[in-house]
Every structure is written in C-alpha cells, then in structure tokens.
Amino acid sequence: MGIEHSEYRKRRQQIMEKVGSGTAIFRSAPMAVMHNDVEYAYRQDSSFYYLTGFNEPEAVAVFAPHHEEHQYILFVQPKDPEKETWTGYRCGVEAAKEIYGADEAYPINELNEKLPQYLINADRIYYHLGSDRHFNDVVLSHWQSTLRRYQKFGKAPLALEDSRQLIFPMRLVKSPTEIAMMRKATKISAMAHNRAREFTRPGVYEYQIQAEIEHIFRKEGGIGIAYPSIVASGANACVLHYIENNRQVEENDLVLIDAGCSYDYYNGDITRTFPASGKFTPEQKAIYEIVLEAQLKAIEEVQPGKPYNEFHDMAVCVIVQGLLDLGLLKGDLEEIIKEEKYKPFYMHRTGHWLGLDVHDVGTYKHNEETWQSLQPGHILTVEPGIYISPHIKPAEGQPEISDRWKGIGVRIEDDLLVTATGHDILTADVPKSVADMET
Template sequence: MGIEQQEYQQRRQRLMEKVGNGTAIFRSAPMAVMHNDVEYNYRQDSDFYYLTGFNEPEAVAVFAPHHKKHRFILFVQPKDPEKETWTGYRCGVEAAKERYGADEAYPITELDEHLLKYLIDADRIYYHLGRDRSFNDKILSYWQRLIAGYQKRGRVPTAIEDTKPLTHPMRLVKSPEEIVMMRKATAISAQAHNRAREFAKPGVYEYQVAAEIEHTFRLEGAMGIAYPSIVASGANACVLHYVENDCQIKENELLLIDAGCSYGYYNGDITRTFPVGGKFTPEQKTLYELVLEAQLKAIEQVQPGNPYNQFHDTAVSVLVDGLMELGLLVGDKEEIIKEGKYKPFYMHRTGHWLGLDVHDVGAYKHNKETWQNLQSGNIVTVEPGLYISPYIQPAEGQPEIPDCWKGIGIRIEDDVLVTKSGHDILTSDVPKSVSAMEK
C-alpha cells in the first residue's frame, strides 16, 4: 500500500509547469544524531519525498523543464557493497532512473561536475535556504558564478526564489491516493487509542499506556509515532506538550492522550480525555461536556468555502459562553474574545493542516486580513480544549478560580477531511461521548 510512481510523476509535472524556464533544486534531509555516533531512523524531507518517493539521505533532486534532454535529475549515493553491509542497501544511480523515473541520475559526488549545466539556461533558481548551510553556500556560489558571466552570455538566472510557495499549495489539497494513506494512518491511530482506553486504569504508569499505544502502531504496520506521544494524567494534562509520561495514574484523575502514528509518511493526530476510574467528577463532566460541544459545533463549520478561521472562532465562542455561565469568566463576551481574556483557559488554536507533516504545510491566510477558504481535499485537525492549571493566573479583571476546577485539562481532537459537500471525520472510530468515556 502506497503512492504509485504515476502520481509522483504527475506531481513533478505540476511542479515543472510552475517552474517554467527556471530550475528547482531540492536537498534531502540530513541524518539526525540521537547521541554520539548513533543515528535516528532516517526520515526524508517531506517536500523531497512528495516529489520523488525517494527515502535516502545525501541526495539532490533537480527539476529543469527547459533542458532539452533531462527535466528530472537525481543525484544519489552510488552503490557501495562495503558501506551497505554496515548501513543498509542503497538504490544506486542506475536504479534511481528505473525505480524513480529520473531522466538522468548521477553519483552525489559528481554534483559539482553536472549541476551547472541545468542552471545555466534557467531564468531563475528555485531553492529553499534550509538548515544545511554548506549546501546553501554551494547554491549561492553557483548563482554568483552565473551572474558574473552575464555580460558574456546575456542570459543567466537573475533571481533565487523559495520552493515552498511552489510545493506547499500542491500538498495542501490531498489526492485520492493520499486520502487512502491518511485513512490508514488515522485508522491505526484510532485502534491504538481504543486499546489505550481499555488498558488504562488507576495504578498504571503513563509510560505503560504510551507503550500500549506505540506497540499497536508498529503491530499494525505503521512506521512509528507521528510525534512524541502525550499521555498526561491529572494536572499534567494542563501542559500542552507534556511528554515525560512518567507519573502513576491515580483514581479520580482524567487521562489525556494525544497520539498518532505515521503510515507511509502520512500522519494521524488524535486526542481523547477520559476518567481512568470510570466516572467523571461533577466538575470534570461539566468541562468535558463544554469542550465536546465546542468541538462538535466547530466540526460543523468544516465545510468547503468556509474561511479556515471559522471553526476556531466557533469553538472559542462556545467555550467563552460556557465559562461565563460557570462564573469563570465575567464581563462582555465580545470584549473577552477580542482581548483574549479566555486564553488562560484556552491558549492554542483549534486546529492545523494535517498530512505528510503533523503540522502540515500550506498558508492559513492569503494576507493579513483574509483567511484561506477550506476546499475539498484539505485535512484539518479540530481540537478545542480547556486547561485549568493549578497555577492559573486569570486575565486582568477576571475572578480567581475556585480550587475545585484546578488541575483539570481536557482536549478532544479529530482529523477531518473536507469533501465536496461537507466533511468526513476520519477518526470517528474513537468514541468521545460522555457515556462512551465512562466505564
């Protein structure tokens, strides 16, 4: 199960239509070091992978639609049986053409020898100045050499532009094949959440619950975690990116689990919060019902044509109404929202794009004032929450928080596909009603 080469070919064609008479250069992700000489499992740069499906380090992809013979060129590590014995098999130069559809392929060691001929007739260079400073310098030096020859040739690349405005709008709208991958990633993530809810009980440790989740991911064929799993009991749930996962879960505590798997590079992202002892306390239930109402009403706004911000604004409106009814916020609702006086309780936005990256690429706004409209093929998370930290400091002019509310953190998150006529909740297999959360 995966993306077929035909789709990668179509993506490259769309990219080259945007590049026109330019040349686009993409650099593979570097190897990441865990400690000393031990490296993490390799994870390719998402834009590079989106265009090639190639999953090895030390590679460069070049797109030169103006070139007479070679429009898609790969520079890769050559075959080396001795090194492959230690670090794994390489595709090699010849197979890069056969398997990945490159018009031409070269050893990465020959980059300096060949790259210039794909730049010399371009009207501009597209390249993202990333974290590899030495490679950034290499590309800039090529450009400087070409500029220096302008008087003799009369035609050289006159500008360098970022590649991200080319690739990110493409990635924002998922193809049918990508949606299949996302359905698989979210299905495995959902299965792991359901397993975790069955396993969790007072007395177990957060890391044991995390282990059940991540075991399910790998057992079902996922690459692993999409991001470090958050398993937060009690007041730990008030820390948005809590990843220590080292506390013992106590009776009458809520357990917040934010976890998702990566499947074929595509990611799930689900959050559920439930009482480990089987029943909500009155305060927990009140806040849970409020967050759930906010989430359900926000999901209703995930419709093609709606501004991206509409589902966030809807969630904030519901949460503020509820907090005012409970006396935890006081004053004029519009002023509370405008001045952000609700933010001690709800400090993050209600969602983000989801896909090859967990916080996936794509603009949220056209400009400072105008939000991107949702369109069929977008996938967003919808994840309102309330966090009443033991150390909460109310906004100016707001009341002190009674102790009975403190230490409660709740978030409910689903992954939602925008369809032609509405939306599809990809993570609906994970229950979230009050009755389902109580044992």
C-alpha cells in the same frame, strides 16, 4: 498500499509546469544524531519524498524543464558494498533512473561539476534556504557563478525564489491515493486510542499506556509514531506538549492522550480525554461538556468554501460562554474574546493542516484580511481544549480560580477531510460522548 510511480510522475510534471523556464532544487533531509555516533531512524524531507518517493539521505533532486535532454535529475549516493554492510542497502545511480524515473542520475559527489549545466539557461532558481547551511552555501555559490555570465551572454537566473511557493499548494490538496493513506493512518491511530482507554485504570503508569498505543501502531503496519506520544494524567494534561509520560495514574484523574500513527509518512493525530476510574467528577464533567460542545460546533463549520478561521472562532465562542456560565470568566462575551482574556484557559488554535507533516504545509491566510478557504481534499484537525493549570493566572479583572477546578485539562481532537458537500471525520471510530467516556 502506497503511492504509485505514476502519481509521482504526475506530481513532477505539475511542479515542472510551475518551474517553467527556471530550475528547482530540492535537498534530502540530513541524518539526525541521537547521541554520539548513534543515529535516529532516517526520515526523509516531506517535500523531497512527495516529489521523488526516494527515501535515502545525501540526495538532491533538480527540475530543469528547459534543459534539452534532462528535466528530472537525481544526485544520489553510489553503490558501495562495504558501507552498505554497515548502514544498509543503497539504491545507487543506475537504479535511481530505472526505479525512480530520473532522466539522468549522478553520484552525489559530482553535484558541483554537473549542476551548472542545469542552471545556466534558467531565468530563475527555486530553492528554499533551510537549516542546511552548508548546502545553502553550495546553491548560493552556483547562483553567483551563473550571475557572472549575465554581462557576457545576457542569460542567467537573475532571481532566487523560495521553492515552497511551488510545492506547498500541491501538498495541501490531497489526492485520492493520499486520502486512502490518511484513512489508514487514522484507522490505526483510532485502534490504538481505543485500546489505550480499555487498558487505562488507576495504578498504571503513563508510559505503560504509551507502550500499548505504540505497540498497536507497529503491529498494524505503521512505521511508528507521528510525533512523541502524549499520555498526561492529572495536572500533566495542562501541559500542552507533555511527553515525559512517567507519572502513575491516580484515582479520579483525567487522562489526556494525544497520539497518532505514521503510515508510510502520512500521519494521524487524535486526542481524547477520559476519567481513569470510569467516572467524571462534577467539575471534570462540566469542563469536558464545554470542550465537547465546542468541538462539535466547530466541526459543523468545516465546509467547502468557508474561511479557515471560522471553526476556530466558533470553538472560542462556545468555550468562553461555557466558562462564563461556570463563573470562571466574567464580563461581556465579545469583549472577553476581543481582549483575549480567555487565553489563560485556551491558548492555542483549534486546528492545523495534516498530511505528510503533522503540522502540514500550506497557508492559513493569504494576507492580513483574507483567510484560506477550505477546499475538497484539505485535511485538518479540530482540537479545542480547556486547561486549568494549578498555576493559572487569570487575566486582569477576571475572578480567581477555586482549587476544585485546578489541575483539570481537557482536549478533544479529530481529523477531518473536507469533501465537496461537507466533511468526513476520519477518526470517528474513537468515541467521545460523556456516556462513552464513562463506560
């Protein structure tokens, strides 16, 4: 399973239609250093990979539809047997054309010499000024050089525009092949979550549960974690991005696991919360039931044509009503929501786009008033939660929280594909009912 070369070509044709008379420049991700001279396993920039399938550092892709000979150009590291002995095989310049479909390819050290020919006849340059300041300066320098030609020749790229406006809408709607990749990533993620729940019991350590999860990821063909796995027992579940995973699970603990597999760069993202000893306490069960109802009601709102915010608004409404019923909030439901007095318990949004990035690209709002409408091919998470930290500070005018509630953290998260008629829960293989969590 993988993305075929024909799909990459289709993507490049689409991006070049958008580029028109301009030139677009995309830069590969840099190598990341773990410590001293030890590097992390390389992870390509998602947009670069989306357009090229090329998985090496020190590369630049240029799209110049107006050029007479070369519309798709790659700058890559040349073959170097001595360096490849240490750092692994390189594709090289010739194979960049043969395998990756470039019209022309050059060694990366010839970028400054060769790039101007693809800029001088463009009416604008598309490039995202990202965190690579050195390469930002390279692009800006070439842009300034071409601007100096305008007075003499009457032709130059007068505008520098962000390339994200071209590619993000493309990446937001997944192709059938991408959906198949996401199904694989979520299937492996689901297998790992089910194994984790089987393995968990009082006395094990969070990192042991993490090891079971990540073992499944690799065993089933994933390239690893989609993000640092969260295995949070007891009050640790009230820390949204807890990743220490070093506590021993105790009797009557809830265990919140937020973990996903990356499969050929496509990512799963699942959260489940369950009692380590197999039985909820009354307080844990009450909170869990509110979160589960909020998630189920929110999922119903994931329909094509609906504004993105409606499933979040539904989750907030259910959570606030549930906390009112338990006496953890007081007052008028609409006023509490308007004044955000629920936020000490629920401080994040109910979901995000999912794909090549875990928090995938794409707009949520077109402007202050208009939300993005859900469309077939969108993939998103639905993940409401309630977190009653031992250190919780209620909003002004709200009741103090009894100790019997403190330390309870619950989140339930699934990955949904928007379809033409509704939605498909990609992570439905992971149970979440109260009965299932207590078996």
